[in-house]
Amino acid sequence: MTEVDMAAMDRHPGPVPPPAVQVRGLVKHYAEVEAVRGIDLDVSPGETFGFLGPNGAGKSTTIKILCTLVEATRGTARVAGFDVATERVAVRRHIGLVFQEPTLDTYLTGEQNLRFHGELYGVDRSGAAARRAEVLRMVGLWERRGDAVQTYSGGMRRRLEIARGLLHSPKVLFLDEPTIGLDPQTRASIWEYLRALHRSEEITVFVTTHYMDEAEHCDRIAIMNEGRIVALGTPERLKAAVGKDRVQITTEDDPAAIRALRAHLGVEAAVHEGAVSFAVTDGASFVPLLFAGLGVPIRSVTVNRPSLDDVFLAHTGTTIRDAEKSGGRMNPMAVLARGR
Amino acid sequence: MAPVTVAAVTVAAVTVAAVRVPAMGLRHEARAAFVVWQRELIRFLKDRARMVSSLVQPILFLFVLGVGLSSIVSAGHGSVDFKTFLFPGVLATSVLFTAAFSGISMVWDREFGFLREMLVAPVSTTAILTGKCAGGATVATLQSLVLLTLAGVVGVPYSPVMLLTLVGLLFLMAFMITALGLVLAARIKQVQSAMPAVQLIITPLIFLSGALFPLSGLPAWLTVLTHLNPMTYAVEPMRSVVFDHLQVDPATRATFDPGIFWNHWHVPVGVQVVLVIAISAVLLAVAVARFARTE
Numbered sequence: 166m167t168e169v170d171m172a173a174m175d176r177h178p179g180p181v182p183p184p185a186v187q188v189r190g191l192v193k194h195y196a197e198v199e200a201v202r203g204i205d206l207d208v209s210p211g212e213t214f215g216f217l218g219p220n221g222a223g224k225s226t227t228i229k230i231l232c233t234l235v236e237a238t239r240g241t242a243r244v245a246g247f248d249v250a251t252e253r254v255a256v257r258r259h260i261g262l263v264f265q266e267p268t269l270d271t272y273l274t275g276e277q278n279l280r281f282h283g284e285l286y287g288v289d290r291s292g293a294a295a296r297r298a299e300v301l302r303m304v305g306l307w308e309r310r311g312d313a314v315q316t317y318s319g320g321m322r323r324r325l326e327i328a329r330g331l332l333h334s335p336k337v338l339f340l341d342e343p344t345i346g347l348d349p350q351t352r353a354s355i356w357e358y359l360r361a362l363h364r365s366e367e368i369t370v371f372v373t374t375h376y377m378d379e380a381e382h383c384d385r386i387a388i389m390n391e392g393r394i395v396a397l398g399t400p401e402r403l404k405a406a407v408g409k410d411r412v413q414i415t416t417e418d419d420p421a422a423i424r425a426l427r428a429h430l431g432v433e434a435a436v437h438e439g440a441v442s443f444a445v446t447d448g449a450s451f452v453p454l455l456f457a458g459l460g461v462p463i464r465s466v467t468v469n470r471p472s473l474d475d476v477f478l479a480h481t482g483t484t485i486r487d488a489e490k491s492g493g494r495m496n497p498m499a500v501l502a503r504g505r
Numbered sequence: 506m507a508p509v510t511v512a513a514v515t516v517a518a519v520t521v522a523a524v525r526v527p528a529m530g531l532r533h534e535a536r537a538a539f540v541v542w543q544r545e546l547i548r549f550l551k552d553r554a555r556m557v558s559s560l561v562q563p564i565l566f567l568f569v570l571g572v573g574l575s576s577i578v579s580a581g582h583g584s585v586d587f588k589t590f591l592f593p594g595v596l597a598t599s600v601l602f603t604a605a606f607s608g609i610s611m612v613w614d615r616e617f618g619f620l621r622e623m624l625v626a627p628v629s630t631t632a633i634l635t636g637k638c639a640g641g642a643t644v645a646t647l648q649s650l651v652l653l654t655l656a657g658v659v660g661v662p663y664s665p666v667m668l669l670t671l672v673g674l675l676f677l678m679a680f681m682i683t684a685l686g687l688v689l690a691a692r693i694k695q696v697q698s699a700m701p702a703v704q705l706i707i708t709p710l711i712f713l714s715g716a717l718f719p720l721s722g723l724p725a726w727l728t729v730l731t732h733l734n735p736m737t738y739a740v741e742p743m744r745s746v747v748f749d750h751l752q753v754d755p756a757t758r759a760t761f762d763p764g765i766f767w768n769h770w771h772v773p774v775g776v777q778v779v780l781v782i783a784i785s786a787v788l789l790a791v792a793v794a795r796f797a798r799t800e
Binding site: 232233234254255257258262264266267268269270271272273277280281282284285286287 | 537539540617621626
């Protein structure tokens with residue numbers, strides 16, 4: 166679509182654009198495993214959508230179905246408005262893919278990898294060089310574009326894959342565990358790039374991860390466990406739904422503080438680990454009330470919001486680490502092989 | 506974390522300039538095939554070790570085997586040196602190695618993930634594998650040019666027509682062998698199994714093709730095997746072209762270049778070339794079907 170067309174569309178807001186991803190009743194059975202057991206999902210255009218869950222939860226299978234790499238047993242999925250079963254080429258044309266496993270030619274340079282990709286995706290040649298420069302700059306690899314990929318670090322390679330996934334201006338960028346196997350600092354920088362990308366490109370980002378902390382970067386998340394979506398919403402709302410914030414205060418007179426909390430603020434508190442602890446729905450807005458109404462000098466206040474680990478625990482009755490240990494840690498390639 | 510800051514600043518300044526992607530069609534397929542072809546060339550030119558090593562064996566064949574055997578083989582046939590006879594066969598052998606390696610290199614592409622990058626693209630598997638075969642064929646043919654320069658040393662004249670015809674025939678053969686390598690690569694998932702599998706296939710292809718000995722006067726069982734070998738139909742046209750440009754008496758030619766007979770029918774060289782093209786097409790189709798299904 167040319168820029169002129171885009172402008173025309175902006176002026177005449179027609180019907181609501183189709184969801185970037187629309188999944189209905191999706192099921193995938195392999196010979197021995199029910200990898201996906203019926204999921205429904207809508208992702209809006211422009212959203213950064215996180216798909217969370219332990220290894221083996223069915224995330225990778227779902228993303229492979231959405232990318233037309235695996236056929237669903239039942240149900241439908243549309244990506245960028247196209248059906249993944251009947252319009253495979255159109256879907257592929259409009260998505261960018263970054264897999265868990267590397268897919269670069271390490272003998273070629275970074276720029277040669279991008280050029281190869283552009284030709285494979287039929288990118289218009291007149292704009293191709295500028296676009297390559299743009300995505301290389303975006304991920305901070307412009308200076309290294311002429312070096313063979315084998316000289317790149319793990320983080321640089323992942324960034325090159327992200328740049329390549331964006332090269333053909335996809336509508337939806339799928340990232341399957343983009344930060345797996347990277348050190349925390351590199352993980353943080355990858356997310357920094359993804360956030361920056363989201364500001365500069367009209368794109369929906371669909372990302373899977375089993376690092377709960379990474380989900381904080383997403384507009385909405387779905388938590389998947391044992392083939393089902395067990396929770397769906399904004400990180401804030403999911404955490405709020407799980408329960409209350411935990412507030413810990415240290416005071417001049419703890420027993421007096423506990424009495425005052427009960428009498429004036431209607432909160433039951435107790436001393437844990439040397440601090441007065443209690444739970445409230447919204448810890449942040451409770452703090453001013455605390456200072457106004459407690460009447461006991463306060464030395465410090467700590468407010469802890471529930472984490473997504475708590476969310477996972479609340480919905481599955483197990484922690485994500487325990488789920489990975491027990492839940493048949495499935496190698497996605499092994500699953501794929503079984504499906505053949 | 507300096508790089509992060511840099512990226513954020515850069516991104517803020519970048520304007521969104523989505524590239525235009527024209528409708529898909531034959532032109533897009535051709536572009537995809539062309540870039541796969543280009544990649545084969547780039548990788549080959551970067552790999553000096555492979556370039557040199559794949560020349561060693563044919564040169565050993567030509568000069569060691571050729572010289573070693575010429576003393577006994579040419580006795581009684583005077584006018585043709587065994588090295589001259591061996592020349593087209595050695596060309597074919599060198600091309601066979603390089604082309605088979607190009608085809609089987611798909612196993613490495615799979616191992617390192619690049620196969621996936623190619624197969625998830627919005628182009629047909631046919632376009633990608635055709636590019637791969639053309640790339641393998643080009644690389645192998647380029648390599649054979651080095652050997653072609655040795656023609657004079659072994660008594661083969663530098664006739665432009667003959668040399669051009671040989672290059673064309675070598676390209677066709679290399680295309681066929683690359684396609685065969687792809688068929689193998691579709692099956693072989695383990696990198697360690699790839700080279701042994703190539704050796705297992707290459708050795709009988711060479712020895713049963715008439716590349717290294719004349720097809721005349723072979724026992725019936727060996728004749729049957731050579732007739733089943735597609736390489737036979739790729740080697741014989743080359744030898745025929747070389748002998749067309751040599752000054753030899755019919756009896757000598759009948760010994761060294763007897764041609765191929767199917768039940769007394771002398772298979773014309775043209776038919777052999779068509780056969781090689783047909784086999785290439787079949788192998789390519791099989792490879793496409795296998796890669797499209799299994800990856």
